[in-house]
Amino acid sequence: EAGVTQSPTHLIKTRGQQATLRCSPISGHTSVYWYQQALGLGLQFLLWYDEGEERNRGNFPPRFSGRQFPNYSSELNVNALELEDSALYLCASSVSGTGYGYTFGSGTRLTVV
Amino acid sequence: SQQGEEDPQALSIQEGENATMNCSYKTSINNLQWYRQNSGRGLVHLILIRSNEREKHSGRLRVTLDTSKKSSSLLITASRAADTASYFCATDLTDKLIFGTGTRLQVFP
Numbered sequence: 434e435a436g437v438t439q440s441p442t443h444l445i446k447t448r449g450q451q452a453t454l455r456c457s458p459i460s461g462h463t464s465v466y467w468y469q470q471a472l473g474l475g476l477q478f479l480l481w482y483d484e485g486e487e488r489n490r491g492n493f494p495p496r497f498s499g500r501q502f503p504n505y506s507s508e509l510n511v512n513a514l515e516l517e518d519s520a521l522y523l524c525a526s527s528v529s530g531t532g533y534g535y536t537f538g539s540g541t542r543l544t545v546v
Numbered sequence: 547s548q549q550g551e552e553d554p555q556a557l558s559i560q561e562g563e564n565a566t567m568n569c570s571y572k573t574s575i576n577n578l579q580w581y582r583q584n585s586g587r588g589l590v591h592l593i594l595i596r597s598n599e600r601e602k603h604s605g606r607l608r609v610t611l612d613t614s615k616k617s618s619s620l621l622i623t624a625s626r627a628a629d630t631a632s633y634f635c636a637t638d639l640t641d642k643l644i645f646g647t648g649t650r651l652q653v654f655p
Contacts, residue, residue, distance in 0.1 A: 437588070466643070470586075476634070476645040489641040521586060534579055534591035535643065 435459070437538035439524050445544045446514050454509040454541045458526030464488075465507040466527070466535060467499060471520035479522075482507055483529055514545045550635045550646030558652040565622040567649040569635030570615075576638040578611055578618050583632045583648070592620075592633075625653045 438457045446452050458465050467479040478491035482501035490497075496512040505526075511518055521542050525535035550571045559565055569578070577596045581589040595602045595611045595618070602609045608621040622629055630653045636643040 468645075475647050476589075478642045478644060481642060491642070523588060525589075532576060532638065534594050535581075535589070536591065537581075537588035539588045540586075 437524060437526050437536050439522075439538035439541050441541060442539070443542045443544070445546060448514055448516060448545055450514050452511045452514060452518075452543055454511075454522050454524075454543070455506065456509070456524030456526075456538060457506045458524075459536055461528070462526035462536070463505055463529045464527045465501055465505065466525045467507070467509050468523045468525070469493075469520045470523060470540075471517070474520075476523065480509065511543070516545050519543060519545045550637050550644060552633070552635060552646045552649040554649060555647070556650045556652070558654065559625055560654050561625060561627055563625055563653075565625050565629070565651055565653070567620045567633050567635075567651070569618045569620070569646050571618075571635075571637045571646075572616065573637075573639065575613075576640055578609075579636045579638065579643065580607075580609060580618075580620050581634045581636060581645075583634065585631075589634065622651075625651075627653050627655045629653050 440455045464483040468476045470476050481489040499509040501507045521540045523540045525537045527533045527535050553568045579594045580592040583589045593604045606623045611618045632648045632650050634648045635646045
């Protein structure tokens with residue numbers, strides 16, 4: 434069974450540009466979660482999608498947005514990139530809801546220069 | 547501030563020794579989960595303990611939960627060099643998992 438896949442593995446962008454990160458969940462998982470792991474700040478909750486709907490978002494500005502497609506894959510978009518957006522972005526999936534363990538992807542390393 | 551905080555922040559032991567990590571949290575939870583992260587890669591789910599459970603085992607892992615003290619501990623017995631990683635607790639608040647600050651475990655051969 435394929436795990437959670439994220440693409441690209443690495444992404445380098447210039448300040449002010451837009452970044453798009455992609456995530457494919459495990460087959461049968463309807464929930465997708467996004468986390469930001471910046472150096473020294475731990476994992477910060479970004480977004481939760483389930484059945485195509487945004488269920489919850491963390492304390493991030495509106496330039497962080499995303500969506501979930503009918504096949505349950507998801508995109509995270511970051512507009513107007515700032516240097517402090519440089520981080521490892523982790524996607525996780527689970528059977529609907531948080532009452533089960535998450536399966537994480539390997540992440541996308543975003544560097545803003 | 548973080549919902550969960552691990553203690554210690556870093557731990558160094560020899561192979562064969564036991565490693566204990568503690569997690570404290572602030573609000574009521576549905577369950578508490580422990581994850582491992584190797585070298586900035588994705589996290590791996592280790593174990594989930596529900597709020598009505600007090601202790602759970604999985605292989606060399608033993609997790610305890612004390613909801614009255616809002617704390618949990620992860621014990622790794624007979625550690626191996628391959629256990630070297632960061633370990634995070636995560637509290638289930640129904641609409642999100644909140645991760646702690648992590649414990650960096652180094653196991654020396």
